[in-house]
Structures are given as C-alpha cells and as structure tokens.
Amino acid sequence: MRFSFSDEQEQFRAVVRRFLDDHAPPSAARACMASALGHDEAVWARLADDLGASGIHLDEAHGGQGFGQAELGIIMEEMGRALLCAPYFGSAVLAAGMLRHGATVAEQAELLPPLASGARRAALAWVEDAGRWDAAGITLAAGRDGAAWRLDGRKRFVVDGLCADDLLVLARVDGALALFLVAGDARGLARRALEVIDPTRRLAEVDFTATPARRLGADVDVDAGFARLFDEALVALAGETIGGARRLHAEAVEYARLRMQFGRPIGSFQAIKHQLADRLLDIELAAAAVNHAAAALDENDPAVSAFAAQAKAMASEAGMAMAACAIQVHGGIGFTWDHDTHLWYKRAKSSEVLLGTPAWHRERYLAALEANA
Structure with missing residues (x-):
C-alpha cells in the first residue's frame, strides 16, 4: 500500500496547527493542569465551531464533516504536537466511535449530533479492576428492574470521564457484550479522579450502585x-x-x-x-x-x-x-x-x-x- 497526504489534507493540517499554536500553547496546558475541569471550555467550543473537529469523522447526516480516519489522524497528530488538554479523545474518538459501531441508526441520529457539535461530551467506560483493555476483560453484568436496566459495579481508567455529560458503558447481558447509556447525573453514579502520571489527560474511576441505564444497540453486534x-x-x-x-x-x-x-x-x-x-x-x-x-x-x-x-x-x-x-x-x-x-x-x-x-x-x-x- 502506497500512502501520501493530498494537498487538501496538508492544507487542513496547516489550519489545525495554526489554531492550536494560537489557542493551545504550553502555558495553556499548564493552566488546564491546575484547573478543576482539566480543559478550557472556550477552546473546546472553538474546536467544534471553527474547525468542526468534534465531528470530523462523523457522517454529515449526524452533523459531522464526513471525512475518514486520515483526517482524524491529522487532528490527533497536531493535538499531540500541541499537548492539547481537551476531552477530544474520550468524547470524539472513543464515545462517538462506539455509538457509530454499537448503536442503532435511530440512536445514532439522536445521540451523535450533540457530540459532533461539541454541545455535549460523552465517555466510554469498559475497563474493570483486572485492567484488561480487550472485551475479554469486561465482566460487569447488567441487571433488570422490571422493564428497565440497572448497573452495579466499577469501571476504571475512563478517559475524560470526569467532565462527561453522559457515560457509555459496556457490560454483559446473558454473556454477550451490550452497550448502555448512563446520564451523568444518574442515581447511584459516583466518579472520582485517578492519580496518574500525566496531568494533561484526566482518567476517572466510576462506580455504579443500582444505577439506571438505557440499553443501546439491542439489535447490533456490539x-x-x-x-x-x-x-x-x-x-x-x-x-x-x-x-x-x-x-x-x-x-x-x-x-x-x-x-x-x-x-x-x-x-x-x-x-x-x-x-x-x-x-x-x-x-x-x-x-x-x-x-x-x-x-x-x-x-x-x-x-x-x-x-x-x-x-x-x-x-x-x-x-x-x-x-x-x-x-x-x-x-x-x-x-x-x-x-x-x-x-x-x-x-x-x-x-x-x-x-x-x-x-x-x-x-x-x-x-x-x-x-x-
């Protein structure tokens, strides 16, 4: 396979770099490190409004730009160069990606546009106490409250989980992997920051205690x-x-x-x-x-x-x-x-x-x- 970036992609890279040079210098990273939120809300909003970054790889029907992994890679590389402190990886990559591949068409139409616009943030929770990153490490089993679902257990290393408006949670239903949506203010939900070596990327530990959850992608191979x-x-x-x-x-x-x-x-x-x-x-x-x-x-x-x-x-x-x-x-x-x-x-x-x-x-x-x- 031969690969090279097109002129349009290189121009896009230059635009992203100029934006980050202007709005995310190292001094901004230090300010975010010392803040309670861990990122600058104004910069996060401009990422979506000025660059359309939050939905760069999402379908236009869902408010995105309709580009592919190459353009997403350009944004990620430039963010790494700038050491941007923002919930981009947790929300735009992990959570939005899980909705793209694990939710129904109707659920995507409902949940992806707010993520594409940056109006809402979500985080994906799947890692448990065993510390495994693959699906084999997911053992939390969802329970029933009549017709409703509930979650009891713990998820760890949730990227950008502290500032997320909603949590997407991977759990088991009859042994199969299933996807659930939990509101950030749901009953029985507790989030706390993990002490990690990198203060520029926040990770959370999340506990669920009889927490109400909405199942997504019931007909999808999660x-x-x-x-x-x-x-x-x-x-x-x-x-x-x-x-x-x-x-x-x-x-x-x-x-x-x-x-x-x-x-x-x-x-x-x-x-x-x-x-x-x-x-x-x-x-x-x-x-x-x-x-x-x-x-x-x-x-x-x-x-x-x-x-x-x-x-x-x-x-x-x-x-x-x-x-x-x-x-x-x-x-x-x-x-x-x-x-x-x-x-x-x-x-x-x-x-x-x-x-x-x-x-x-x-x-x-x-x-x-x-x-x-």
Missing part, C-alpha cells in the same frame, strides 16, 4: 462494534503520540544547535547527533505504520486489526524513546518543572500504556497475522 472502535482508537492514539514525538525531536535538534560546550554546538558531538538521528528514524517508521493503519481502516482492510496493533506498538516505543532522548539532550534543564519537556514525557508514558502496552500489541499483531494467513 462485540464487532467494539472491536472496530478499538482499532480506530489505537490508530488515533498512535497518531497523537507521533505528533508529540515530532515536537520533541524538533525542539531537541534546535537546542543541540544552540547549546555550546567546549567551544562547539553539542549537536556536533556523535553521542548527540547519532541519538537524534536514530530517534528520527524511529519516528518516521512509526508514522508510516500509523498512516498505513489509517488507510487500512478507511479501506476496510480485513487485516486492519494487525495494522492497528502494529501502529500502536511502534508509536508508543518511538514516543517514549524520543521523550527520554529530549530530556537527556536538554541536560540539566530538561527535567525541571519550569521546562516543558517533561509534560510531553508524561503524556508519552501514559499513552504508552493506555489501551495496552507495546508488548501486548505485538502479541496481538502476531495473532492477527496468523489468523489472516
């Missing part, structure tokens, strides 16, 4: 829908990681050109320039894997799960290696609180394990290849 959503989320998160890695590499190269030691730029020493060259190679190889996986999603390639797992594994490893390298290149200032490099390092570390570690995804990649052999 297992297949979640599998598709998971592949899309892996590729989107990998793209975000690539954006952060590119930002760190550019800043490390610039610092290596300017920082003088022993009468010459430190970038002229082999220990520095070889490391930066190796990291650039890692980033470009991982970016190629991400773009390949995005194209496979848009083309409904039967081997897409293998490509998505490969993209996540390669991007995570390249992102962490570049983050560590950037701190080392910056030397004594690189690990200080006042310097911004550690913010991208923490995002790279959290993204490395979010949705599964590189080692796990390499196992999934091998299994998917064998299944399609």
Whole structure:
C-alpha cells in the first residue's frame, strides 16, 4: 500500500496547527493542569465551531464533516504536537466511535449530533479492576428492574470521564457484550479522579450502585462494534503520540544547535547527533505504520486489526524513546518543572500504556497475522 497526504489534507493540517499554536500553547496546558475541569471550555467550543473537529469523522447526516480516519489522524497528530488538554479523545474518538459501531441508526441520529457539535461530551467506560483493555476483560453484568436496566459495579481508567455529560458503558447481558447509556447525573453514579502520571489527560474511576441505564444497540453486534472502535482508537492514539514525538525531536535538534560546550554546538558531538538521528528514524517508521493503519481502516482492510496493533506498538516505543532522548539532550534543564519537556514525557508514558502496552500489541499483531494467513 502506497500512502501520501493530498494537498487538501496538508492544507487542513496547516489550519489545525495554526489554531492550536494560537489557542493551545504550553502555558495553556499548564493552566488546564491546575484547573478543576482539566480543559478550557472556550477552546473546546472553538474546536467544534471553527474547525468542526468534534465531528470530523462523523457522517454529515449526524452533523459531522464526513471525512475518514486520515483526517482524524491529522487532528490527533497536531493535538499531540500541541499537548492539547481537551476531552477530544474520550468524547470524539472513543464515545462517538462506539455509538457509530454499537448503536442503532435511530440512536445514532439522536445521540451523535450533540457530540459532533461539541454541545455535549460523552465517555466510554469498559475497563474493570483486572485492567484488561480487550472485551475479554469486561465482566460487569447488567441487571433488570422490571422493564428497565440497572448497573452495579466499577469501571476504571475512563478517559475524560470526569467532565462527561453522559457515560457509555459496556457490560454483559446473558454473556454477550451490550452497550448502555448512563446520564451523568444518574442515581447511584459516583466518579472520582485517578492519580496518574500525566496531568494533561484526566482518567476517572466510576462506580455504579443500582444505577439506571438505557440499553443501546439491542439489535447490533456490539462485540464487532467494539472491536472496530478499538482499532480506530489505537490508530488515533498512535497518531497523537507521533505528533508529540515530532515536537520533541524538533525542539531537541534546535537546542543541540544552540547549546555550546567546549567551544562547539553539542549537536556536533556523535553521542548527540547519532541519538537524534536514530530517534528520527524511529519516528518516521512509526508514522508510516500509523498512516498505513489509517488507510487500512478507511479501506476496510480485513487485516486492519494487525495494522492497528502494529501502529500502536511502534508509536508508543518511538514516543517514549524520543521523550527520554529530549530530556537527556536538554541536560540539566530538561527535567525541571519550569521546562516543558517533561509534560510531553508524561503524556508519552501514559499513552504508552493506555489501551495496552507495546508488548501486548505485538502479541496481538502476531495473532492477527496468523489468523489472516
């Protein structure tokens, strides 16, 4: 498969980058880190109003832009570069994606437009105490209250779960995977922030105690829908990681050109320039894997799960290696609180394990290849 971005896509990237440079500098990330909400409501609104970002990959019939995974990947990469603090991944990618693949046509027509416009936010809750990211880790069983449904149990690592207006919850009904909608103010719902390494992306733990829920997608294969959503989320998160890695590499190269030691730029020493060259190679190889996986999603390639797992594994490893390298290149200032490099390092570390570690995804990649052999 040959892949390259069109002129229109590159122009779109430039527009997104200008917006984020203007509205989401590192100082904005620090302000969001210190806020109760974790993001800037004004920037979130403008993302939807000015860029149509919240619905970039959603059908026009649902208020979206009708683009594909490639355009979503551009937005995610630029958000990673800017270290944007916003509930985009949790709401626009995870929750909206689960509705696309796990709800009925009528339910999509009802629930997707508010997400596409950014007027409402949703979060997807599926991970439980076992810490598994795949469907096999979902054991919470939905119960009945007459004709109504209720949930009792706990979900963990809910991305952007604290600020969500609604929660989409994956649970079991007679052993099969089912999708439920829970209002943010529902009875018996308790949310609390998890202490995590990355203060720029909020994760929540959610408890349900006889919490009323509405079942969605009763006639939909939710297992297949979640599998598709998971592949899309892996590729989107990998793209975000690539954006952060590119930002760190550019800043490390610039610092290596300017920082003088022993009468010459430190970038002229082999220990520095070889490391930066190796990291650039890692980033470009991982970016190629991400773009390949995005194209496979848009083309409904039967081997897409293998490509998505490969993209996540390669991007995570390249992102962490570049983050560590950037701190080392910056030397004594690189690990200080006042310097911004550690913010991208923490995002790279959290993204490395979010949705599964590189080692796990390499196992999934091998299994998917064998299944399609």
